[in-house]
Amino acid sequence: MKKQLEKALMLITMILLVGSCSADFTDLRSENSLCTECLPPGASPYEGIQNGMYTKGWFDYNFKGMITQGDTYAGNVWANDGEFRPFAEASVLNDNAVLNDNWTGLLSVVNQANSLIQDLNADKDNVSEEAYSQGIGVSKFMRATAYFYLVRIWGPVPIYDENYSGVNAFRNLESDVYKFIELDLEDAAERLTSEPKTGRIGKYSAMGMLAKVKLNLKKYDEAANLCREVINSGKYDLLEEYGNLFNNPNFNNSIESLFSLQWTVNCDQWGTQNTEQAFIVPSGSGITGGGDGWGSYMPTTDLPGLYESGDKRRKPSLMIPGDVYPELLSKKGGYTFDELPSQTALNFRKYIVGSAADGFNVCFMRTEQNTNMLRYADVLLMMAEAKLGANVSTTDSEALSAFNRVRSRAGLGSVNEITQTSLFKERRIEFLLEGQYYFDLQRRNRPDALAEIAAQERGFYGDNARTILNSIKVNPTDDYFSLPLPSKEISVNINITADPVPFNF
Numbered sequence: 368m369k370k371q372l373e374k375a376l377m378l379i380t381m382i383l384l385v386g387s388c389s390a391d392f393t394d395l396r397s398e399n400s401l402c403t404e405c406l407p408p409g410a411s412p413y414e415g416i417q418n419g420m421y422t423k424g425w426f427d428y429n430f431k432g433m434i435t436q437g438d439t440y441a442g443n444v445w446a447n448d449g450e451f452r453p454f455a456e457a458s459v460l461n462d463n464a465v466l467n468d469n470w471t472g473l474l475s476v477v478n479q480a481n482s483l484i485q486d487l488n489a490d491k492d493n494v495s496e497e498a499y500s501q502g503i504g505v506s507k508f509m510r511a512t513a514y515f516y517l518v519r520i521w522g523p524v525p526i527y528d529e530n531y532s533g534v535n536a537f538r539n540l541e542s543d544v545y546k547f548i549e550l551d552l553e554d555a556a557e558r559l560t561s562e563p564k565t566g567r568i569g570k571y572s573a574m575g576m577l578a579k580v581k582l583n584l585k586k587y588d589e590a591a592n593l594c595r596e597v598i599n600s601g602k603y604d605l606l607e608e609y610g611n612l613f614n615n616p617n618f619n620n621s622i623e624s625l626f627s628l629q630w631t632v633n634c635d636q637w638g639t640q641n642t643e644q645a646f647i648v649p650s651g652s653g654i655t656g657g658g659d660g661w662g663s664y665m666p667t668t669d670l671p672g673l674y675e676s677g678d679k680r681r682k683p684s685l686m687i688p689g690d691v692y693p694e695l696l697s698k699k700g701g702y703t704f705d706e707l708p709s710q711t712a713l714n715f716r717k718y719i720v721g722s723a724a725d726g727f728n729v730c731f732m733r734t735e736q737n738t739n740m741l742r743y744a745d746v747l748l749m750m751a752e753a754k755l756g757a758n759v760s761t762t763d764s765e766a767l768s769a770f771n772r773v774r775s776r777a778g779l780g781s782v783n784e785i786t787q788t789s790l791f792k793e794r795r796i797e798f799l800l801e802g803q804y805y806f807d808l809q810r811r812n813r814p815d816a817l818a819e820i821a822a823q824e825r826g827f828y829g830d831n832a833r834t835i836l837n838s839i840k841v842n843p844t845d846d847y848f849s850l851p852l853p854s855k856e857i858s859v860n861i862n863i864t865a866d867p868v869p870f871n872f
Contacts, residue, residue, distance in 0.1 A: 413494065413502045416483055420509050421566070421629040424479045426638045427472025428516070429628060429738050434643065434664060435465050436520060437802025442823040442841070443795070445665045445711050455825055457841045461851035469520065470853040473513045474527070480510035481529040488529070504558030508573050511551035512626075512740070515580060518544045519806050522849050523867035537862045543870040545584060550872075552577040561600070566620045566629050566737075571597045575625045575746050582752060583810060591753035591765075594746050597625075598769070603743040605776045610683025612739060613717045614694075616727060619737040625746070628738040632728045640733035643718040647800075649686070649708040654695050656722030657731045664800070666713040668836070669824045673796055679778040684799050686714040697725050710827035717800045739801055744773050748794055751785055752810075760786040773797060787815065809848055817843050 431450070438444045439454040446455050450464045459466055483506045487499055494502075517524045518541060525536035526547050539547075556573035563569030574593045581590035597603065604622045611618040620627060630641040648660030666685055674681040682690060686704040693701035706712035720727050720734045728735050747769040754766035762784050771781040773793065782789070794807050808816045826839040841847075856863050 413483065413487060413498060417502060417505050417567075418629075420476070420479055420483075420505060421627075422631065423638045424476045424509065425472070425628050425738075427468050427475060430468070430472075430642055431465050431646075432469040432472060433738070433802035434646075434800060436469060437805045438800055439664070441805035441808055442667060442820060442825055443670065443799060443804050445667050445825060445827050445839075446663055447665075447710060447827070448663050451663060456839060457820075457843065457847060459850055461857070462854040466850060467853040467855045470517075470856055473517050476513035477510050477527055480506040480513075481527060484529040500558040501560070504555045504573070505568060507551040508555040508559070508568055508576070508626075511548045511555065511580075512576055514544060514548050514551075515576070518548070519583070519809060520850055521852065525863070526870045535860055535862050537865055538867040539870040540867045543872075545580065546872070547870065548580055549577065552580065561602070566624075566627065568626050571600055571602055572625045572741065575741050575749075578746065578749050578753070579741075582749060583806075585757065587753045587756040591750060594750035594753060594769075595765075597743075597746050598750065603746070605743055605747075605772065607776075608683075609680050609776060610716070612742070613736065614683060614719060616720060616735045616737070619735070623743045624737070624739065624741075625743065626741040628740060630735050630737060632730060632733045632735045634730040634733065641718070641736050641738060642732045642734075643738075644720055644729075644734050644736070645732040647715045647718055649704065649714045651708055652696075652702060654702060654719065654721060655729065655731075656724055657729075659732050662708050662714065664715060665709045665711045665827070666715055667823065667825055668711050668713070668827075670713065670799070673792060675779055677778050678796070679776075680796060682716065684715065684717050684796075686716050688712060690716075692716070694725065695719065695721050697721070706833045707831065712828060712833040715800055744776075744797055745803075747773050748790070748797065752790055755785055755787065755790060757812075760784050787812065813845065817845075817847070820847065 434444065435446070435451055435454050439446050439451055440457065440459070444455065446452055453459045453463055454465070483502055487494060487502045487506075491499055514524070514526075523538040523541045524544060525533065526539045526544060527533045527536070528547075552573050556570050556577065559568060559570045559573055561570045563572070575597050578590045578593035578597070581587075581593065603625065606612055606618065606621045606623045612621065612623060619629075628641075631639045633639055644655060645659035646661060646663040648654045648662065650660065650662035652660060654660055670685060671681070671687055674685075686692075688704060688706040690704045691701055692704070695702040704714055708714070718736060720729055720736050723729050751766040751770040754763045755761045766785055767781070767783070770785050770790070770793070774781065791807055791811060795804055798804065798807075808820065811819075820841055820843045823841065824836075824838060825841060826837045829835050829837045852863055
């Protein structure tokens with residue numbers, strides 16, 4: 368045990384020293400933590416390192432990137448702030464700060480995973496078979512998931528495995544990146560337990576993420592088989608109240624969670640918390656009880672029209688003028704949303720926890736609300752999508768059963784047919800502000816996706832009465848689905864601009 372601990376501490380020291388300078392892969396900021404007193408008797412110290420892979424590893428992407436890339440760029444969010452607005456207007460340049468941080472943050476996850484794999488392999492003789500398999504499985508799941516985001520944002524990217532330093536790297540073929548992701552997730556599914564600890568990934572987490580990868584590759588039968596295994600496992604279900612998935616940390620790690628980022632609040636420490644509330648809370652409302660809450664992310668004006676009458680997801684997701692939330696500012700009688708704080712006369716409700724006075728562990732730019740990365744509702748809708756495949760519509764019973772379970776939770780009636788349009792509309796509503804809409808648009812028939820983007824209203828009201836709309840429309844081409852390579856990466860590695868090359872598997 369002592370030898371394991373010494374090696375684990377050496378790994379952490381190495382990682383922290385690495386994260387100090389440039390955007391070179393070998394210098395990416397990559398922080399883990401080892402809390403030996405937090406570990407149960409007999410646990411491997413490497414479990415402490417893995418804990419950081421659910422928090423600090425993903426912090427940079429979650430901080431501003433997830434919503435900005437997945438929702439703002441896709442047309443769900445109007446954001447007037449300087450680094451966010453180019454995403455809202457689909458005019459992102461390679462020096463955009465969020466774009467550059469997304470690249471660095473996601474590759475930081477890769478770096479963490481590779482470091483842990485290296486150390487486990489070097490110390491294999493001193494680690495139990497179970498701890499070794501678990502550590503490799505978690506590392507490969509995290510690495511694959513980070514690459515899944517990277518390849519969907521930039522297409523060809525450099526593949527860094529545990530045997531490669533990453534200096535002056537060339538990008539690899541997009542098809543090879545996907546192959547690398549599939550291999551990692553397949554191995555993770557073999558290694559991870561079907562009975563994971565609370566808040567940790569397991570076998571079915573890997574299978575669920577792999578199903579999404581298969582959908583991207585149009586391997587519909589394989590995706591359906593993976594979703595079916597997750598569904599038939601009986602390990603997961605829909606949480607009864609949709610809003611509790613996002614707006615109440617007491618429901619973190621519910622029966623619906625397959626993979627969630629595990630945030631904690633330390634008012635004196637940065638990088639372990641969820642910051643989303645600070646950007647979402649209506650400006651000047653005082654909901655957080657602190658100096659944050661800027662209303663930076665505002666719903667686009669056409670979002671309310673997506674909801675069917677009686678959809679229980681609307682109010683926990685989207686504030687419209689006159690909505691009353693007694694649980695917010697509860698000691699003052701609740702909060703009623705007024706249109707004035709928002710340039711679009713709307714506000715998001717998702718990921719707003721409230722204040723310490725409302726009974727939660729909250730301080731400036733910090734909540735402990737988990738970020739949902741993969742949940743059971745997604746598996747159900749992926750099953751429907753896999754059965755629909757490239758067809759215009761389907762009446763397949765398995766697809767309808769999965770699709771209607773999601774609608775039933777929302778208080779909506781069952782349907783007898785699923786179309787491409789209805790499926791992706793359901794996904795847009797169900798996963799609003801979860802960083803998924805852009806990637807869902809990618810999977811659609813390309814002309815339909817481009818037409819949907821062109822039809823969006825991304826504008827804002829220019830007057831206090833919220834009656835004069837400054838319309839913003841986007842006229843996308845295929846280039847819309849591939850963002851520019853970050854300027855910081857180009858500045859330290861000119862090879863990144865060369866043609867992609869095959870990866871040596």
